[in-house]
Amino acid sequence: MSAQMLTYLFVGLSFALYIGIAIWSRSSSTNEFYVAGGGVNPVANGAATAADWMSAASFLSMAGIIAFEGADGARYLMGWTGGYVLLALLLAPYLRKFAKFTVPDFVGDRYYSQTARLVAVICVIFISFTYVAGQMRGVGIVFSRFLEVDINSGVIIGMAIVFFYAVLGGMKGITYTQVAQYCVLIFAYLVPAIYISIMLTGNPLPMFGLGGTMNDGSGTYLLDKLDGLTTELGMAAFTSGHKSTIDMLFITAALMAGTAGLPHVIVRFFTVPKVRDARISAGYALVFIALLYTTAPAVAAFARMNIINNVDGMVYAEAPSWFSKWEDSGLIAWSDKNADGVIRYRGGDALIPAKPIYSGERGDHGERLLENGVSPSENELYIDRDIIVLAHPEIAQLPNWVIALVAAGGLAAALSTAAGLLLVISTAVSHDLMKKTFMPQITERQELMAARVAAAVAIGIAGLFGIYPPGFVAQVVAFAFGLAAASFFPVILLGIFYKRMNKEAAITGMITGLAFTFSYIVYFKFINPADNNPSHWWFGISPEGIGTLGMLLNFAVSLVVCRFTPPPPEEVQALVEDIRIPGDR
């Protein structure tokens, strides 16, 4: 069967599975809709958390980024896993003991203030929407490339599926579909990685293959070979880093604290029965995540090597079909600088500006001609990083069913995260805004109805983001982490570990952290992008890492304000005592 037929088959089967699960696990109360009735098994919650957490960015983009950046890619690997240590040790067990539905619930109750709750709701909605827009783009890429439907129809199909199980099933439906989606996505990620690991190194485990020797009988270590190849072609050696140490530190810390502060991840720990389960569930979640995260650097190194070996020196007219298909999608470009019809892959950007602008005409060899300026580098090839995971099985000439599997996996990753985020948005509207703030008199039935309507509206908006992607989506997704790190992480942490922490401190802290982080990012990304380079950054910290500074400011401001304002009321102090002790005694 052709890859396309198989893709239809695999994607169709996986979608049927998700819908089946959704029908089986409908929600009938707000408790089920918000936190799946609080009765989720910790292992299942771990798998659901892993799928919730691993988005299109983890599945599709991360290995591609590492493939081109080499050692510097470690900030994502450590940042997006290390956050779970913070979550497990500092937040999850206590929030489970608190036993409510949402993050704004905790902020509102702990800081005995509707203003604090409102600030938290705004943060939740903002963070979740920026994040969900990126998922919809991932869905669009997979559909347009593999199923050859246009991006808009792809997004609409994706929306319909999410609509079905999120609106019907709420958290209960989402939890069990996410477990299924985890299985699909990890299988789809590991199979090609194992295949390629055996081809290149003879070792079936990619994480060991990465540290193993080449399969060509030379006895050379794979990473040494790759360092040699990259240096030879005038690129930076794969295993050496180039970002400044301070920037690496700040970005990694922002990703860690941001991960721990992301509302759609935190809320998963409200769904397990006990404090004890919340602790161990974070451990299972990280095991499931680590399976992909320790494989990703191997996929990255293998892909880089296969691109160098298979693409460099290839005659364009004889290139396999994947090359021209990605070129048609606008994610690969070739500029035949020396007019020899051969693709040359070297260090440095091939084009000025770096991203291709197609003229709409075809050249002598059938390639899409470009309007970009020609860079001084000898490099003739532009490859978008986002396609590495999807294109690699084809580059390595794996069988068609593996290629189809990867498409289904990419969709599982994007849809599971989108559903988790949409649920958080709908809960924020129906529970935090309506029930707890503006319309406390509504009944549970009405609240449940409101939650479903809010989920439906949120899916519609997210779909619009997918169909008309605002140019800033890619740039802001990473900043969801900075904002979460600068707002929620300190407020929740101090709320648990510092009994004297009061509402004045929490509100000023959150606003300071947010305003600072937000302005720094907006200044460098939108107002003055020309200055977005290390010589203009404060202390050499890029906008990606500024959330850490925002977080430190939040802590500092909170602790100072707290000293000059009255302590929280007795019952709030009793609440803090209570969430620290697992049992009821």
Place this chain on the structure above:
Amino acid sequence: MSTERSEENNRAYWRANINLMLSLLVVWFSVSFMAGIVFVDFLDQFRFFGYKLGFWFSQQGSIYFFVVLIFIYAWRMNALDRRFGVEEEE
């Protein structure tokens, strides 16, 4: 248990919790920020199988440590819960 003794007990439990947490966080900080970022170039002169050691910490090892840390935490905390009699009822 009298309230006074119970309060005393809860404070001791909380101190034990904080100590455990801080010692695990020291490991968390060392394997990621120290070994994976600050001392990465220094560690890269050593080999660990086919990896440079610093590269291994930053792209593989730190993640394994994170997983182990969470399981140790869950296991030790459950033991603390029982020792101080604050565990949840079945």
